[in-house]
Amino acid sequence: MDNKKLAVKERLQLLVDSLDGAEKTNERLSNCKSSEEMLEILLEASSDLALELTREDLSQNPPIRDWIWWKNKEALVNLGDNNLRYQKDSSGKTRWDPWTIKFFKFLRIWR
Secondary structure (H helix, E strand, C coil): CCHHHCCHHHHHHHHHHHHCCCHHHHHHHHCCCCHHHHHHHHHHHHHHCCCCCCHHHHHHCCCHHHHHHHHHCCCCCCCCCCCCCCCCCCCCCCCCCHHHHHHHHHCCCCC
């Protein structure tokens, strides 16, 4: 099958699956000092698998996006404006399911 014809999310899933058990790559990723170093390693892995993922594909789609945010020590959510969400998502989107929101309301950390 031609990987180029797959959707970005499917190609990302193939990349993530390939990293499971790839000790050398995982060690290199864990030793990165910045998200840019991580992106270089992930782009290299993508190229090796002929996935043709771009830097933007990796930095804007989960789960890679979240790994990069974590490496940069950026907050995953904003709490200050009463709208829990990923920082780079639009304000209309939320990653919380209704049960979680009810739980937050019960704890009085969501209004």
